[in-house]
Structure formats: structure tokens, C-alpha cells
Amino acid sequence: MVAALERFDKIEVASAYQLVADAIEREIMSGRMRPGDSVGTEAALCAQFGVNRSTVREAIRVLEQSGLVRRGADRRLYASLPRYSGLSSRISRALILHEVTFRELWATARVLEIAAAEQAAENADAAIIALLEANQAQAEAAQDDPARLSHLDTEFHQLLAKATRNRVLELAREPAGLLFFPTTELIVRRVPEGAGRLVAAHRHLIDALKAGDAAQAALWMSRHIADWRKGFERAGRDLDEPVERVYARSVLRPPY
Amino acid sequence: MVAALERFDKIEVASAYQLVADAIEREIMSGRMRPGDSVGTEAALCAQFGVNRSTVREAIRVLEQSGLVRRGADRRLYASLPRYSGLSSRISRALILHEVTFRELWATARVLEIAAAEQAAENADAAIIALLEANQAQAEAAQDDPARLSHLDTEFHQLLAKATRNRVLELAREPAGLLFFPTTELIVRRVPEGAGRLVAAHRHLIDALKAGDAAQAALWMSRHIADWRKGFERAGRDLDEPVERVYARSVLRPPY
DNA sequence: ACATTGACTTTGTCGGACAAAGGGACAAGC
DNA sequence: GCTTGTCCCTTTGTCCGACAAAGTCAATGT
Numbered sequence: 230m231v232a233a234l235e236r237f238d239k240i241e242v243a244s245a246y247q248l249v250a251d252a253i254e255r256e257i258m259s260g261r262m263r264p265g266d267s268v269g270t271e272a273a274l275c276a277q278f279g280v281n282r283s284t285v286r287e288a289i290r291v292l293e294q295s296g297l298v299r300r301g302a303d304r305r306l307y308a309s310l311p312r313y314s315g316l317s318s319r320i321s322r323a324l325i326l327h328e329v330t331f332r333e334l335w336a337t338a339r340v341l342e343i344a345a346a347e348q349a350a351e352n353a354d355a356a357i358i359a360l361l362e363a364n365q366a367q368a369e370a371a372q373d374d375p376a377r378l379s380h381l382d383t384e385f386h387q388l389l390a391k392a393t394r395n396r397v398l399e400l401a402r403e404p405a406g407l408l409f410f411p412t413t414e415l416i417v418r419r420v421p422e423g424a425g426r427l428v429a430a431h432r433h434l435i436d437a438l439k440a441g442d443a444a445q446a447a448l449w450m451s452r453h454i455a456d457w458r459k460g461f462e463r464a465g466r467d468l469d470e471p472v473e474r475v476y477a478r479s480v481l482r483p484p485y
Numbered sequence: 486m487v488a489a490l491e492r493f494d495k496i497e498v499a500s501a502y503q504l505v506a507d508a509i510e511r512e513i514m515s516g517r518m519r520p521g522d523s524v525g526t527e528a529a530l531c532a533q534f535g536v537n538r539s540t541v542r543e544a545i546r547v548l549e550q551s552g553l554v555r556r557g558a559d560r561r562l563y564a565s566l567p568r569y570s571g572l573s574s575r576i577s578r579a580l581i582l583h584e585v586t587f588r589e590l591w592a593t594a595r596v597l598e599i600a601a602a603e604q605a606a607e608n609a610d611a612a613i614i615a616l617l618e619a620n621q622a623q624a625e626a627a628q629d630d631p632a633r634l635s636h637l638d639t640e641f642h643q644l645l646a647k648a649t650r651n652r653v654l655e656l657a658r659e660p661a662g663l664l665f666f667p668t669t670e671l672i673v674r675r676v677p678e679g680a681g682r683l684v685a686a687h688r689h690l691i692d693a694l695k696a697g698d699a700a701q702a703a704l705w706m707s708r709h710i711a712d713w714r715k716g717f718e719r720a721g722r723d724l725d726e727p728v729e730r731v732y733a734r735s736v737l738r739p740p741y
Numbered sequence: 742a743c744a745t746t747g748a749c750t751t752t753g754t755c756g757g758a759c760a761a762a763g764g765g766a767c768a769a770g771c
Numbered sequence: 772g773c774t775t776g777t778c779c780c781t782t783t784g785t786c787c788g789a790c791a792a793a794g795t796c797a798a799t800g801t
Binding site for chain 3: 500502536537538539540543558559560
């Protein structure tokens with residue numbers, strides 16, 4: 230039942246709402262429409278494209294979802310820069326559904342976090358270091374609260390990524406981080422010395438950033454990540470387990 | 486006109502189409518609905534949720550866009566695993582709009598590609614090496630065709646990432662790769678020895694994979710990426726330029 | 742000057758409608 | 772036996788018109 234010869238390309242007919250979405254997307258990607266610009270009311274778009282409002286609204290859902298368009302507080306439509314967080318959480322969801330293993334997660338987080346530590350040491354400014362210190366102070370006070378500590382750990386690494394001033398790296402590490410660091414809760418719950426080692430590592434990392442010492446930052450991040458792995462295994466878990474759907478919660482509803 | 490006291494949380498009213506989308510999303514994320522399962526017709530969903538078809542259709546656009554649901558060849562709705570490629574290209578678009586610089590791109594691609602080379606050396610199997618060899622044969626024959634060579638280079642690195650058998654890494658490197666490697670065209674156009682050095686580096690990488698030599702793979706990848714940077718600068722470009730929108734083409738319409 | 746009112750606009754949702762495309766069953770033709 | 776044409780039914784893509792809720796804005800009254 231297979232086509233005898235694959236001579237022709239699949240002919241693809243684009244539906245109206247797709248065409249509308251594409252048109253607006255091109256307008257934004259080309260720079261003719263800039264983030265913050267008003268896209269116009271639904272009625273106006275209907276008139277311009279000569280389609281029904283239902284069609285326009287479907288196109289808007291597509292654009293809204295890809296982050297190119299946003300509803301303002303006044304409910305009007307504005308062109309917008311896609312937010313990182315939305316993208317990251319969707320990738321994390323995809324990783325869960327693909328049932329990637331903790332080993333894959335760990336190996337990837339390892340290189341990304343070490344790189345982040347190095348680049349952060351080179352580029353961190355006082356403002357971001359202050360935020361890291363604030364995080365650290367809270368973490369030191371929360372060593373007996375696994376859930377809170379885990380949340381602070383996730384935040385610490387996000388701040389560290391921001392300190393790199395490398396938005397590509399910041400975005401690249403986020404999906405893995407979103408799945409990886411929440412497991413900290415499980416580890417500090419099962420491994421007594423886990424919390425102490427965590428805040429100690431964070432301490433050394435902050436100090437390395439302050440000193441602008443990339444090598445030291447990389448070293449302590451390396452230990453920090455190695456600790457995670459040891460803790461994970463001592464908690465009786467297997468690296469080759471797939472990441473559970475349980476983490477979908479923390480991904481679907483980002484921690485406020 | 487600020488609220489006197491912030492006693493209450495912002496009450497957020499979710500629109501019907503959002504609720505419908507969320508409900509279906511939860512069904513899929515929880516595993517109750519598995520990829521490939523039919524989601525049902527629009528009419529059926531209307532009946533189940535007790536909303537209008539327009540509302541259901543808007544919800545479907547949202548889910549379709551996030552890749553959780555797909556239209557089959559028969560136009561029916563099926564639950565689906567989000568494809569990597571769709572996600573990657575959207576991130577690349579976001580990076581373009583945020584006007585990230587080539588420096589950020591380079592620094593990130595560097596660590597990700599080196600990690601990919603190492604892990605590929607440890608995990609590559611014969612099948613994927615055969616694909617890399619095929620790519621290499623084409624590249625050697627296309628040294629005078631910058632556009633084609635650039636496309637093959639992008640593909641080479643994608644294959645290398647697949648060889649790692651680490652899907653998290655594979656996905657993490659893709660967005661940067663999608664923007665990074667197309668510049669190869671510009672470089673081999675301006676730098677005479679560029680093409681030769683590129684195929685030579687790929688050759689050494691394949692050999693390292695065959696030998697399972699992670700250190701050697703990392704070394705040659707490191708040189709390969711350093712070459713890119715040298716070529717980029719010799720082509721008269723500045724690393725601190727933002728990535729141009731020009732590349733939107735190659736991102737929006739993935740190379741088939 | 743400022744709060745209130747009321748008209749106007751825009752969005753979110755609904756109901757119903759129809760053409761086009763695909764699927765399935767069944768008969769006709771080679 | 773296999774393909775082809777035909778009819779019917781389902782489903783999707785699109786359109787039209789409608790209305791309540793919420794926001795905007797300008798005129799109003801004090």
C-alpha cells in the first residue's frame with residue numbers, strides 16, 4: 230500500500246487561521262512590528278485579513294502560545310518578546326513525556342551548570358551577587374525544611390545562570406534545571422548531611438564569583454553536582470529511572 | 486489608587502478555552518491519555534465540557550501549538566509527544582528576538598558541542614556512525630558549495646548529538662546550533678581554507694567516535710569550534726553583534 | 742478638582758449554518 | 772482479485788450573528 234514512487238511532495242494546504250498567524254508572525258519576526266506595539270483589535274484584524282473573527286481568534290491562540298503576542302492588562306493584543314520561562318517549562322514537559330532518565334538529566338546539567346559557574350565568575354556584577362547572598366541566607370535558615378531548601382536551590386542556580394549574562398546559556402540550562410533540582414528535596418530528606426553540603430557548596434560558589442575565580446567556581450560546581458549524584462544513589466534511587474511525571478507539578482505550575 | 490492593603494491575592498479568572506486546554510493537558514501529562522490515543526472529535530469534546538465548539542477549537546489550537554495534540558492525516562485529533570524540532574525552532578526565534586550576541590551563542594555552543602562529542606564517543610553505535618560517514622562523504626564532495634556545506638555541517642552536529650543517546654543534551658544544544666552553524670556558510674565563503682578545515686575536523690571527530698576516544702573527540706571539537714570563531718572574525722564580523730533576523734528563515738522553515 | 746454616571750468598545754462565549762474533505766460501504770468494470 | 776466510481780455520513784474549517792461582562796472614555800454633577 231506504499232506509494233510506488235515518491236515523485237511528488239506532499240501537497241500542503243494551509244488553513245486560514247494558520248495563514249493569519251503566519252502573517253502576523255512574519256510581521257513581528259521581520260521587525261516591522263516591535264515588541265510592545267499594539268496588534269490591533271480582533272475586529273480590525275478581521276477587516277484586514279477579510280476573515281471571520283473565529284478564524285482570527287484561533288490565529289491569536291497560536292501566536293499567544295508561542296509568546297509572540299500577549300494580552301495586556303487591558304486585554305488588548307500587543308506584540309511581545311517570548312518569555313524564557315514559558316519555553317523552558319514546555320521543554321521540561323516534553324522531556325517528561327519522552328521519559329528521559331536521570332542519567333541524561335545529570336550528564337547534561339553537569340556540563341551546563343559547570344559552564345554557568347565559570348561564566349558567572351567572569352561576568353557577575355554586585356547586584357546579582359547580592360541576590361545570591363540573599364538566597365544563601367534564606368537557605369542557611371531553611372536547612373531543616375527540605376521543600377523550601379529545594380526551591381531555594383533551584384532559584385540559586387537560576388540566579389547563577391543569570392549572572393553569566395549569557396542568555397543562550399541561561400535558556401539552555403533551564404529545562405534540565407527545572408527537572409533536576411527539585412529532586413534535591415528528596416535527597417536532603419533521605420541523606421542527613423545533604424543540606425549542609427548543599428549550603429556549603431553554594432557558599433564556596435558565591436565566594437568564587439566574588440573573587441572572579443572561574444576555576445574555583447567550576448571546581449565547586451563540579452563537587453556540588455557530584456554530591457547530587459551521590460545523594461541520589463544513597464537515597465536508593467537508580468540513575469536510569471525515567472524522570473517521573475510527579476515533577477510535572479513543579480513544571481506546570483511554576484513556583485511562585 | 487493603589488489598593489490600601491494587599492490582603493487578597495489577585496483573583497484570576499481562567500477563560501473557558503484555557504480550562505478546556507488545561508483539562509486535556511492534565512489528562513495527557515498524567516498518563517491517563519497516552520500518545521497516539523484519540524482525543525475525540527470536536528463535537529464530542531463540546532458535549533463533555535459543555536462548551537461551544539469555538540471554545541473547544543481555541544483550546545485545541547493551544548494544545549496543538551504545545552505539541553501535546555496533533556492532527557493526524559485523517560484530520561482527527563490524537564495525543565502526541567511534543568517534537569523536539571518544533572520546540573527548538575521556537576527557542577531559536579526567541580533568541581533572535583532577544584537579540585543575543587554571537588558571543589553568547591559561541592560560548593554556549595562550545596560547551597554543549599564539546600560535551601556532545603565526549604558523550605558521543607562513549608555511546609555512538611554503528612548505525613549512527615554510518616550516518617555520520619554518509620554526511621562526511623557528501624561534505625567532502627561539497628567543499629565548493631558553501632550553502633550545501635553549511636547545511637551538512639548543521640546536520641553533522643545534529644547527528645553527533647543523537648549519537649550521545651542523551652536526549653536532554655540533544656535538545657539543549659539544538660536551539661543554539663540552529664542559529665550557530667548556519668553562519669558556517671558565511672565563513673567558508675570568506676575564508677579560503679575554511680571548508681578544508683571543517684571537513685578535516687569532522688573526519689577526526691568521526692575517527693574519535695569509532696575509537697571511543699572521548700578525550701580526542703573533545704579535543705577536535707574544541708578545535709572545530711575555535712576555528713569557527715577565528716573564521717568569523719577573519720570574515721570581518723564582530724562577536725558582539727546580535728544574531729540577525731536573517732537567520733529567522735533557516736529557523737522558521739527548517740531545512741528539509 | 743474629583744467622583745459618578747452612562748455611552749461606547751472590545752473581548753469571551755454561544756448558537757447555528759454550510760462547503761469541503763475524508764472514510765466506508767457497495768456496485769461496476771478490467 | 773483488484774481497481775474504480777459512487778453514494779452517504781462524519782468531521783473539520785469557516786462564516787454569520789448575537790449577547791453579557793468588563794474595560795475605556797468623556798460628559799456630568801457637585
